[in-house]
Amino acid sequence: MWQTPTLDPRTKLLIVLCLSSLAVLIKNVYILLLVLVLTLAAVKLTGGEIWHVFSKLKRFISIFLAVIILQSVFTNEGQAIVQVMQVKLITDVGLLRGLQTILRFFIVIAAAVLMTTANPRDIIQGLIQWKVPYELAFMVTIAIRFLPLLQEEATDTLTALQLRGVNLKQIPILKRLRTYSYLLMPLLTSVLMKSRDLSVAMEMRAFRAYPQRTSLRELQFSGIDYLAMALSMLIFLLLLVAALGFN
Amino acid sequence: MISLQDVSFHYKRGKWVFQELNLEIRRNLITFIVGPNGGGKTTLGKLMAGILKPQTGMVLIDNLNTKEVPLAELGAKVGYLFQEPERQIFANTVREEIGFVLDLREVPPAESKAKVDQALAQFQLTHLAALSPLKLSRGEKQRLVIAAIMVNQPQFFILDEPTTGLDQERKAILSGVIEGLQQQGIGMAIISHDQSFVQRHAQQLITVAKGEIVDVANPNT
Amino acid sequence: MSLPILVKDLSFQYENDATQILRHLNLAVAKGEIVAVVGLSGIGKSTLCYCLSGLIPHVYGGMMEGEVLLQGQNTKELSLAAIATTLGIVFQNPDHQLFSFNVEDELAFGPENLCVPRAEIARRIEEVLAKVGMQDYRDASPQQLSGGQRQLIAMAAVLTLQPEILIFDEAMSQIDADGKAMLKAMMLRLKEEGKTMVMIEHDLDNLQIADRVLVLREGQLSPYTGSLS
Numbered sequence: 001m002w003q004t005p006t007l008d009p010r011t012k013l014l015i016v017l018c019l020s021s022l023a024v025l026i027k028n029v030y031i032l033l034l035v036l037v038l039t040l041a042a043v044k045l046t047g048g049e050i051w052h053v054f055s056k057l058k059r060f061i062s063i064f065l066a067v068i069i070l071q072s073v074f075t076n077e078g079q080a081i082v083q084v085m086q087v088k089l090i091t092d093v094g095l096l097r098g099l100q101t102i103l104r105f106f107i108v109i110a111a112a113v114l115m116t117t118a119n120p121r122d123i124i125q126g127l128i129q130w131k132v133p134y135e136l137a138f139m140v141t142i143a144i145r146f147l148p149l150l151q152e153e154a155t156d157t158l159t160a161l162q163l164r165g166v167n168l169k170q171i172p173i174l175k176r177l178r179t180y181s182y183l184l185m186p187l188l189t190s191v192l193m194k195s196r197d198l199s200v201a202m203e204m205r206a207f208r209a210y211p212q213r214t215s216l217r218e219l220q221f222s223g224i225d226y227l228a229m230a231l232s233m234l235i236f237l238l239l240l241v242a243a244l245g246f247n
Numbered sequence: 248m249i250s251l252q253d254v255s256f257h258y259k260r261g262k263w264v265f266q267e268l269n270l271e272i273r274r275n276l277i278t279f280i281v282g283p284n285g286g287g288k289t290t291l292g293k294l295m296a297g298i299l300k301p302q303t304g305m306v307l308i309d310n311l312n313t314k315e316v317p318l319a320e321l322g323a324k325v326g327y328l329f330q331e332p333e334r335q336i337f338a339n340t341v342r343e344e345i346g347f348v349l350d351l352r353e354v355p356p357a358e359s360k361a362k363v364d365q366a367l368a369q370f371q372l373t374h375l376a377a378l379s380p381l382k383l384s385r386g387e388k389q390r391l392v393i394a395a396i397m398v399n400q401p402q403f404f405i406l407d408e409p410t411t412g413l414d415q416e417r418k419a420i421l422s423g424v425i426e427g428l429q430q431q432g433i434g435m436a437i438i439s440h441d442q443s444f445v446q447r448h449a450q451q452l453i454t455v456a457k458g459e460i461v462d463v464a465n466p467n468t
Numbered sequence: 469m470s471l472p473i474l475v476k477d478l479s480f481q482y483e484n485d486a487t488q489i490l491r492h493l494n495l496a497v498a499k500g501e502i503v504a505v506v507g508l509s510g511i512g513k514s515t516l517c518y519c520l521s522g523l524i525p526h527v528y529g530g531m532m533e534g535e536v537l538l539q540g541q542n543t544k545e546l547s548l549a550a551i552a553t554t555l556g557i558v559f560q561n562p563d564h565q566l567f568s569f570n571v572e573d574e575l576a577f578g579p580e581n582l583c584v585p586r587a588e589i590a591r592r593i594e595e596v597l598a599k600v601g602m603q604d605y606r607d608a609s610p611q612q613l614s615g616g617q618r619q620l621i622a623m624a625a626v627l628t629l630q631p632e633i634l635i636f637d638e639a640m641s642q643i644d645a646d647g648k649a650m651l652k653a654m655m656l657r658l659k660e661e662g663k664t665m666v667m668i669e670h671d672l673d674n675l676q677i678a679d680r681v682l683v684l685r686e687g688q689l690s691p692y693t694g695s696l697s
Binding site: 210 | 526547568570583
Binding site: 283284285384385386411412413414415416417440441442443 | 507508509510560614615616638641642643644645646647670671672673696697
């Protein structure tokens with residue numbers, strides 16, 4: 001039976017880096033498809049949920065359609081597949097380029113889902129062990145930690161505004177923009193207050209006392225990490241060479 | 248009257264906070280909701296104001312179902328004061344804070360001004376009208392939020408931990424505000440863990456713990 | 469031996485203010501003593517906290533005269549990092565002082581900053597968690613805890629730096645009755661260990677654990693006799 005290996009977050013970062021670089025560098029649709037399959041396999045093997053990828057993708061469907069049409073209309077090359085009057089709405093070249101964009105998108109999203117299988121705390125620790133300055137790493141920690149809280153506050157604030165008798169759906173667009181600008185004030189106040197309090201609390205616990213600090217936790221690569229990293233580098237190089245050959 | 252009928256609620260991806268809860272809040276009594284932190288007091292308050300919608304069952308505010316009526320209309324029935332007043336202060340001056348919603352709704356300027364002046368006076372904010380709300384003390388911010396909500400003339404007011412961060416003198420001012428609102432015929436549900444404050448004002452006392460109403464009492468009657 | 473806290477003729481004025489908020493204030497706190505400070509909002513209680521903890525003059529600007537001595541050392545001459553091992557402060561809002569993903573990280577944060585060896589950090593975490601009775605919550609996220617538990621963790625996070633002095637800046641104002649009881653019991657235990665504490669309070673119900681209650685008004689401290697103004 002397959003047992004989900006616990007990969008070091010740094011290994012996961014490297015895999016994600018390899019896969020998303022491939023997504024950006026490669027143009028060939030078939031190889032992109034292969035990269036996608038590999039990415040989905042990696043998601044599955046590291047214990048991620050593939051349906052998660054698809055559920056995230058749903059939101060982008062209309063954008064994908066728009067991309068295909070825009071590519072077709074503006075490149076104006078290739079054979080028309082759907083044509084309205086004189087305008088080639090969908091062409092084979094447009095479709096191909098659209099497909100390319102979609103696949104790239106797909107891969108990047110799947111790679112992001114792979115990253116969510118890592119504990120954010122370990123990712124930060126990984127970054128620190130990769131010599132990322134710890135001040136920066138803590139900024140990321142705090143951002144991740146407080147984002148849900150801010151989201152909740154933003155919802156409360158929006159609700160409070162509507163309870164004042166402002167019906168956002170019935171306001172004309174220009175006025176609606178002005179209405180939204182009113183939301184900035186409470187959100188900014190909250191962020192400023194929180195960050196001031198947090199930075200004081202951190203300083204009172206000796207944050208930035210020295211350029212270095214110790215870590216209670218330390219991450220260590222295991223055999224499976226080296227294997228996974230070697231494999232992803234190998235695939236990265238192979239596919240890149242293959243893509244060059246195809247062009 | 249606010250009535251909760253067989254209300255069940257859970258947050259996204261969370262456990263049930265309430266299951267099949269039934270409760271009525273009448274306008275002629277000041278109701279206090281008490282109980283330990285994390286027992287669901289704030290959730291209950293938000294359900295009563297229509298800020299959160301139950302997954303099953305319904306919340307009726309004067310017979311309007313909170314699931315069916317837009318928030319903007321509920322606002323004419325019920326006001327909600329968050330624990331942190333900063334969360335619901337939107338404008339750059341005290342006067343604008345009370346008036347901007349009226350302007351957005353295109354209330355005639357003369358009428359809007361009259362309403363704002365009246366609210367400023369009622370909540371002892373006239374001398375602060377030109378200031379930025381950020382310059383106010385916590386108690387003043389709270390009164391500002393209450394004043395801004397009161398221009399909509401809601402029938403109910405739900406207050407979440409209004410005494411947090413207030414010293415005794417400011418608590419006394421808040422007590423005055425609450426008594427004033429009751430004289431105007433406004434029903435109130437107040438979430439609080441401030442025992443002396445509860446003792447002073449509670450006419451109905453609802454104890455909530457672990458998602459259940461463990462006690463309903465009518466002190467002082 | 470020098471007193472844990474000795475404030476001599478302290479005056480402070482914020483840059484944008486016309487008047488001094490603290491005026492020639494004096495305070496001496498003995499080892500193992502719990503001193504409570506009450507007063508109206510905006511009267512300068514938090515400012516006093518900032519002065520005691522060195523946040524004034526190290527973080528907040530303004531005109532400060534007189535001196536604050538912590539165990540005989542002037543806060544002006546100590547770095548904040550040095551102060552952190554002498555004095556810990558628990559603030560009002562637990563959500564604005566806990567920032568880690570779990571309790572263990574939160575407690576490790578202080579000693580990590582001071583480059584304490586890993587084994588020693590682990591030992592201190594063990595010890596402090598046992599002290600505050602939160603051993604079972606080592607891997608919990610602070611968000612899963614009740615308000616009282618969060619304040620206990622905020623206190624524990626300070627205790628891993630092994631300070632002799634603790635300041636509570638309205639630390640009980642946002643927690644329920646159970647949480648208050650937990651925190652007060654913990655403070656009494658720390659007192660037995662000889663820790664020195666200053667608590668700023670709104671709620672007069674919380675004063676019974678204090679050895680002395682002082683009232684801050686007109687920029688000065690005097691014994692509290694039942695009236696704030």
